[in-house]
Amino acid sequence: MRPTLRTVADAVGVSRSTVSNAYSRPDQLSPDLREKIFEAARRLGYAGPDPAARSLRRGRVGAIGVLFTASLSYAFTDPYAVQYLRGVAESAQREESGLLLVPQSLDDEATAVDAVRNAVVDGFAIFCMPDWHPSLDAIQARGLPAVSGQRRPGDGPGTMFVGIDEAAATRVAGEHLARLGHRRIAVVGDYLTADEVDGPVPVSKPDDVPYFSSRERVRGYHEAFTAAGIDWAGVTTINATVNSREAGAVAAAHALDRAPRPTAIAALSDVLALGVLDALAARGLRPGLDVSVLGFDDIPESATRSLTTVRQSAVERGRASGRLLLDPPQDPAGRQVVLPTELVVRASTAPASKE
């Protein structure tokens, strides 16, 4: 039988409250008694108040939950995700909270929802989830504070926003491409469609894209191209099955292996863009000179590969999310944080060659 507060209290001959105070409110009892209580606790093998019981009573757990679309292990593979986690971790650490990684398998929605329902946390940081996912409703239902990088119609007052203006970011990127004279352009992204298609998919208008950040990024390109007089119907949109370098290369192949080849490929993430670069290399094509390539995120490797990209700070996003969760501002305005983005031009984009 494991010792509890009561065991120690009885041993010392004081009330349970006093033992509790010895641990949690030292100013409420004399130092002597406190020491005596600790002595007894040591002797009895009592390790201090049980966290589960304490969190029930206090109503605070000391942990924030992080949701990931993909299997947990993805979280540790994707550099952007890792940066984000770092940021959340920093904030959590400052408030003496832990980070609970909540597994969210996409195939098995029931399990995913259960994971949310059973998570012992004080709030949720939503890294990225499809808009329609029932876990998001489960979070709403729990009534805990939540921070998301995407706005949803059904969001309640507990849901806060930390993210970027996705469309504005790619609009700037699109204008950059247009200014360089590109007219035959392909856009590579994941979640362009609800099905797991590998290859070109028609996206007649951005609204058709079911997934928030892909949708907004496509919207930005759409706006930029249309404004520059580039016919959207001529833009090839290619779906990557997942957000990985390999999938990026496969997707790029669909664009590169047909005539006329596009003069520029815009990827919706750097990881995909790196894959595009791989595909170029495999065909002896030079980035910038033969085909311009544009990414999104500015992960560390992008600089070494001279990838033109849109910079956003994943760490900062994580940090802000954590901060908001652990201590939600009263002011509604403070609950909406829009972080800056910046187009970083490197060698992978260059003027379209005359043909």
Added chain:
Amino acid sequence: MRPTLRTVADAVGVSRSTVSNAYSRPDQLSPDLREKIFEAARRLGYAGPDPAARSLRRGRVGAIGVLFTASLSYAFTDPYAVQYLRGVAESAQREESGLLLVPQSLDDEATAVDAVRNAVVDGFAIFCMPDWHPSLDAIQARGLPAVSGQRRPGDGPGTMFVGIDEAAATRVAGEHLARLGHRRIAVVGDYLTADEVDGPVPVSKPDDVPYFSSRERVRGYHEAFTAAGIDWAGVTTINATVNSREAGAVAAAHALDRAPRPTAIAALSDVLALGVLDALAARGLRPGLDVSVLGFDDIPESATRSLTTVRQSAVERGRASGRLLLDPPQDPAGRQVVLPTELVVRASTAPASKE
């Protein structure tokens, strides 16, 4: 006022037990009533049993805690650590558990211990911690199952082991170097000493190294070299301040910038070894040809850099740790898992040049 079981029970006109059963033991009540209860719950905005209360009563939380020496953000930077986390995550996911990252700042032991005491978890996976750290005692005290990669004298029956035979691994590596004819050798490692020294430190015998895995790895080299007739006193041991590529480069500089230069450098981790390679490159020295370099871990990047190293599977270690935690085997023998290691010889080690 948030709704609870009671709110719903009163609304439907049944007992709380029944509502509880509706969620957790559907076979205990009629489908009709169950549906009626869910209906009422939806209407009242009840999101299901509160996880904190449930875990108190059930005695199971559905999360396992992972301890890290360094700040949480380190966990996401070190490739070996990331692989390990992936493994633990895989096991956890299979048992529908989450992963709680428990922050452990080394400077502030009191906070670290508190983090352990307050962690709402069913068990602890200890990635790596100095032997003497009070958090380890705190884990013991909590009486929860724990899995560690290092054996400690004070370990109780709840503590399980998943790791490798560290000394045997480096012994093989040391024999490899000796066979290649190396006689002037440097060993680069972190935690070779209790103080944060940057540079050569005397290690008269392996037992002096305060940190488990460094100690065992040094021991292996010590055994191999002594057996090959290499005087240990002639082996330079250099401390790196942390386990990072940069620190590895700095440490290697201490060995390379003095005469006579060692013909081989053995690093206690691949991350450090990559730093050693950087230091070589900065001086125009060729790995293998001018100075042989040996690592430990076999992280992905090692293959592309042709680094000779000792392979151990971080993922497998994590996976096994998770498995043991979530369902500890009765048999004491099953609580000790020794994973295989293998010397992977690549181009970074070669016969010592005659001078």
Added chain:
DNA sequence: AGAGTGTTCTGGATCGATACAGAGGAGCGG
């Protein structure tokens, strides 16, 4: 009809702590 077997639902005890109002005594100024 009576005994036996399920199924469905109830009530109270319990998990291990914390919050809060207040009791008791010491010290102090008037």
Added chain:
DNA sequence: CCGCTCCTCTGTATCGATCCAGAACACTCT
């Protein structure tokens, strides 16, 4: 010596669920 405050410590209610023994009732079998 009274009234006051301050410091310690106590006792009970409470957090929100689950467990378990058993009640109530319908149903089958002899």
